[in-house]
Amino acid sequence: MKKFLTVLLLATVASTGATYAQYYGDALRFSQTGYGSSARFKGLGGAQISLGGDISSLGGNPAGLGMFTRSEFSITPEFNGSSANARYLGTSTKDTKNQLNLNQAGIVWYNPIVKPKGADLNKGAVSVVWGLGYNRNNDFSSNFSYGGKNANNSIADYYSEIATGQTPNQFSTGSLEKMAYDNFLIDELASNNTLYQPATSLNNDQRKYETKSGSTSELNFSGALNISNQLYLGASIGLVNMRYTSNAEYLESGTNISTNPDNDMVGKNYTLSYRQNQVTDGSGINGRLGLIFKPTNAVRLGATFQTPTWVHMQDSYSEVLDTRYTGGGTNTNFTNADQTYAFEYNLRTPYKGSLGASVILGGNALLTADVDYVDYASIKFSTSSNYRDYTTINQNNADVKSNYTSAVNFRVGGEYKIDQFSLRAGYGLNGSPIKNDDDNKFDTKFYSGGLGYRYSNYYFDVAYQRLESNYTTSPYTLSDFSEPSADIKIARNNLFLTFGVRF
Template structure:
């Protein structure tokens, strides 16, 4: 990766621009691109469950699987998540990591099945209530390297002055009294003299001498979780149908600390530190229907469709800047400014999802299960709610630019999952592989690959399962955008490992 050729198009740009915080295409992808979750049995199979059934994870996978239950069940799945990154800016590699304990799944299935001597086409059904961790948002990423002044964050300020025709009067109004009304990055730069005024009253960014050392630390935490209320029924023990209502929650926090430090050649500027904090919270709703058909005892075919998830989200954010200067430039060597605390409420609609699956059972010795999933990430959309508190008209297209960027940046993707289970009396051994397609329309490969394994013990009244999931993928990031696309690009190798254990009881 050190010598990887990078294209500027299609980057994940968590860029500071205009407002100090904004909803962008990266946020849309973050909440649309789900990870691994569910019981250890399903995670050990790489999530290949669409045609499988009779597992609590089917509530979030294919609720028709509840129709295959013959006994009621309770499951509990704690887990550990280990996230490791290695980021490259130029040839400089910087490792980082973040670990956490979590609850991957909790579920209860209540089954009402007719006795074998009761004549009825409808053989019974099950109602399930389940909690699933859809997506772990815990990660730490750091990088450092060197850039020229023309490629620095300061150059992005200069670009914005021209692109948005920013005037001194605008920045003076934003500065207010002692910097108490700042809302933009340009306002912060103006308050800390990184943007100055020449003798004719024009704004400009003073040039720096020599090479700048650039670095950033991004610390993230949080999760997407979902409560499912599901029902599945059996018709002649051949056709199984089901539906599920999903109530999703989002909790996400991120702190970014960005620095630029001048070398000995620079006579005035010493360094800057830009700290950005935001918190996103909210809830969403989706619906899912599915079926499983068993033409013969050994073969099962499954399919599901899931509506988009309709989220109502709220962001709280603030940004601060500190500029340090060489002795004698100003009366103080360090100047600090901070934006007003920000708050914004909005809606996000994530893409529709469709799944198909097949499972083949080899008698009492085990089975093989495979899934394919399609979704189009370009369909994600931001919108303003009708009752927004900001006086914005939902029909004015407030998010039109962001939604156009989503449409052009992302595309459709196919996800593939395959897993197998071997049975040895009461013992189970599992393995699987999943390939999650790249969401971006670009020449860079961001596909996610997961390798899984697991073991289990199945007794009459209880069962225990354990699974290990190893995921890896590449990501690309720029902290800001320059008009000539010469912004620094950080390439990151991501590895996410998780270990989960499920305890289950039949009743």
């Protein structure tokens, strides 16, 4: 478990010195999507599978469009505020990030079925509804940092490990191990010049800063059929866009304590800067099928199946290591050129099956609940036409099987109407996708509340949602798993505003 956490959450895409590029952490990131929805459904905890009659059905259960009785347009901007509390080597830090985004926008066209004069308008096909919408299903934005004094090891231990097995003359130009060697951070052993040891002191000061941004969004084309105002069938196609960026810098300072007589920096104080930048873009397609059944006017049952998303991914990763030495009356700087690695691959995310039920109580109250099943172990990589690195693809597929498992998500919500106003509250939990996560450390919990107002053909909704998640990350990895790790608690506080009009 420790090995998985440190390797996955290090988030290096093309780590120099590794035997293959690790993409399975990115695959999980792009596979954990929610439902873009209006502020009404956000206030209900996102529980929407059996409800319908809301623009959210465009990206959720398309059968819900069948419940519309008029055409409609709505738009939902959002304010996202995230905070990250990290604890590393006994030291705590906190970082925040705020931004504005468009969460959802859509339009629905209602088309009643024309029937012969005298026919029962409520039997058989009643209406066909079409919809077009934009949904933002995931947000990757966050800032975090952590730091402390390390009495046990240095990132130079990692550089020593990836250099092992090569003589200095065999280092690839621009490789991380060559940069570390040329910066006098590691030395070869006098007895064996293919083995290395760190030239850095213990009790060094370590700091890591990282800024992440990006999202997953969809453009949905949906349609639904209303049969006898009791059975609703729907389907949709989603054009998916993915983007993720990460800019990270690791800083370490200490003293060069090399015992190698060829190390010119012995006794000087060092400050190293290891910078990593990643940009990942993807585009793909998926589909949804859904139904809603009303056994009575007060009860609704819903189900939807979302196909895997088939995505073509383009990835760019760069890294560079610079070191500054001070002491002895002179300052020495070692700078290097950024090394950039590019890769393309195809990704198939998991399918998702969802069930929902809702009940109307007394005409003014509503309770609703959803459950999802997602098999993250079914994530699959394949080669693209431009890059046919079968070794990397096969290894990442093996890592998916070894580290991921299926998960169950659930959402519950309630609404109470008072004249033209509506009060809402909800709760949800996304199960951990990590195999052997017996403590459910990687669950994501979210809480929500909201308020709605209806007047004539217009409506306005506001919702607050708080998401809480945890993860563990390390600035570097070591073969004996002795590297330090940071425990990070992420909280996302989101505010959604929906304005809609029926016509």
